[in-house]
Amino acid sequence: MSLAAETRDAVRERPYLLSALRAGVVNYTAAAESLDVEGDTDSVATALRRFADDLPDLTTEYRDATVRMRSGVGLAGEDVEAADADDRVVTVGGVEMVAADGPMTALVAKGDVDARALSAAVDRLAAEDVVVDAAGVADDELAIVVPRREGANALRIVEGALHEVAR
Incomplete structure (x- = not known):
């Protein structure tokens, strides 16, 4: 080579x-x-x-998405009791994070989101030392679970990240 x-x-x-x-x-x-x-x-x-x-120049693009917080998120069966399908925030490999009186907060973005937007948001959260407990994206919805006390700060960070997603 x-x-x-x-x-x-x-x-x-x-x-x-x-x-x-x-x-x-x-x-x-x-x-x-x-x-x-x-x-x-x-x-x-x-x-x-x-x-x-x-290489092509690095550019960014704005993603039109609405980000909302869901408090009380936890691990189904451990932090909270099993919940209705509407309460599920992130499910990976049979492990469910649900909104039902748990110790975490979920940031849910709906709109123009994809894996690249998720990556940008998680990278920005990591740069700000915000722990991400779970994350996922499907269709037009992205979810990121963080410790409850980080919720408001993480919301601002994720909104900022969606304004400048690298492509």
Whole structure:
């Protein structure tokens, strides 16, 4: 495999670096030093520059979605009793988070949402040190469960994230 191909593969294993290359905010020498690619740093940096030149620019788009909080969310059978289907917030692999007097808050966004919007919201929450207990997206609905005390702050963060979803 060529040095250029090895460098591209190493970047693809680090989505944050790929985004930074697309955004044009990379110190190529520092990035080259951080990659586990055989070759001298200058050659790897050159491969990074050429790869960046071939990538589309990073852009963002506004997502039209309404975000609401649902308090009292918990793990069905542990935090709260089993609930009606209308009370389900997130279900993954048979594990249900439901709105029925639990210790957490769900942020539910309805509208123009998808996996990319979920990723943007979870990344922004992580950057603000907000714990995400559960998250999911299907059709035109996105749900993120956070500790109850983080609800209002998380609502503002998720709304902000939906205003600038990278594409």
